[in-house]
Amino acid sequence: MNPYGLELTVLRPAMRVYLFVTCLVDTFFPGVGEGMVRVLDRLGVDVEFPAAQTCCGQPAFNSGYREDAQAVAERFISIFGNALQERRDEETYIVCPSGSCTTMLKVFYKELLSNSPIQLNKLALIANKTYEFSEFLVNVMKRADVGASYKGVVTYHDSCHLLRELGVKDEPRRLIEAVRGIEFREMEMHDACCGFGGTFSVKFPRVSVSMLDEKIDCIIGSGADTVISSDMGCLMNIGGALSRRKIPVRVMHLAELLAHTGSEGD
């Protein structure tokens, strides 16, 4: 028993997760990576961080610079391919706190590397083992309740890649609803893009902000004090506007929320 009165099943000790942390989390939001580590550790998973990883290459791919993206992707595949080589059993996974970067690996790499059968082969080995964080907890570990608690009213923003490329919609909501002390309120147009879109937000800032305005209105309309999402890209966009306008709504990555225990939450 832990202090919160719930039994945490310790899974087979063999289960191991290699963290695919994303450059955005590494550089700007290390707390998200830490949150993920704490949740996975609490669930009895061995966590490893292949330290050579940097970026998956998505910025260049989305901007049309495929040659640059390919060089980065090949390096990335080899790092995680080697990590998996160490433990070639079923209970080893790669988990990422971003729908967008998971999509890059599982969906767009196939496009990017279509001219290289050797790379595609290596990719197949790691892509099958890779999951976005909420998808991993709910669909692989079969856990919705991860022992988190948070006092607050939260709403959830669906990030586009997670929702439409990976088809993950219910998993984050199930995890949120299982958090003790939380009140979940769905916002209007929860599945509308926030206007980030990587370089889109810099190439066409007025259009991007106009899309963001609508999202902010929906967040405020929900009455939530915290907006949760599964991608830091969306959250830095949303959070950037909330902070500029001094709107007292927090942004929080799902991993940070799930890392919360005890009575804190403000």
Added chain:
Amino acid sequence: MTYERINFETDSERAVGDEKLQHALVNVTNRFRSARNKASSEVPGWDELRTLAREIKKETIENLDRYLIMLEENVKKAGGHVHWAKDGEEACRIIIEIARKNGVNSVVKSKSMATEEVELNSNLERAGIRAVETDLGEYIIQLAGEHPSHIIAPAVHKTKDDISRLFSEKLGVPYMSDPADLTKVARERMRSEFLSAGMGVSGANFAVAETGTIVIVENEGNARLTTTVPRIHAALMGIEKIIPRYNDLSLFLTLLARSATGQKSSTYVSFITGPRRESDADGPEEFHLVLLDNGRSGILANGETRESLYCIRCGACLNNCPVYRKVGGHSYGWVYSGPIGAIINPQLLGIDKAPELPFASSLCGACRDVCPVKIDFPKVLLELRHEVKETKAETGKGRELFFERLAFRLWRTIVTHERLYGFFSSLMYYVQMPYRGESGGLGSLPYPFSRWTRDRDFPAIAEIPFRERWKELRKEIGEGSTK
């Protein structure tokens, strides 16, 4: 015909600042969107129908030559004439020649994107032939001297008040605010146009290869007058509008009406096979079908973007696109707007004419979710971005592009070397210091990041990146498998 380079950035910024337009866009896209969502949910197996339609389109486009020849044969068999136009100029010349040969000096038109594409109206005017649009929205646009801003609702950007003023100014009628009165004015004007026109020009929503039938879908009844009252009917269609079999129509008509307006069926669907026969009560004496290429065979040749040709012009992608919903149709600079415009305008006009359009998307994929033929918009957009940057790099804005390429090359060097990456991120931590605001975020960054910080704070780089924090964390949680 030559087109100027499309300037999405300038035009979209203007649109975003236009409050009246913003209001109109929200209204119309919300209305169409909810109608479409309701109508599609009423059909069991909607998603399977979309898959089937996609497969039929794929098969058709991949055998386009064969089906087009079949169509030509069957149109001729039914007594019609078939013309092939390699570009817009040729299409206009063909239609003008048909008119001249028959002494036609006035033409009625029903809504057609293809005729917009080839700028038929202005070409007819130059040839001394009057052309009158008979679709109400198109009529309004024509009076205003503008271009359509939505595939199925061309005048969506105009308010009732705009139209009232336009009518009183151009038609000399008193200002009237009731839409029913305005419609009545337009209807009265058109009636005489229908009766005096020597030729009707239409588009085609579909053309059935096996029967030589063209199909026109509409709600106002003007298309059926256009195609039956005047002595001659000429239809202009893009070569991709073809479908193989008559039996396929029930599927495509279901998908088109429900995706476009949320209707179970449109008010009128006309099936036209050749000119009037002796037993027919009405119809034209001559029927001409003009098959327009105008860049389409170029799209066909590109296996990666070929699916752009599956489009049946329902406009659902526009209504669901968060970008279109903010910028409206005119920002896309040409007849096709929204996600479909972003992928076909650069391909039809030449990528150097519209290098920004493939980037005018956040790649959210909402368009693909609603497309009745499941066009993979993000995939095509990404392919076109690649074409802009790597194969036709010089077509963008010169200097900016040079620095962007340099930045990505530098980025590549950094992220492929772990130590350099670590060094660079700690360097950036110190570089950002002067920009930190009271909230901890960065409030005002130099160009190009100033484009972000004008309206949003940018997050600060963490003092201790995750890779450093991990070393402590690892001790705390135990050394991996050894615990």
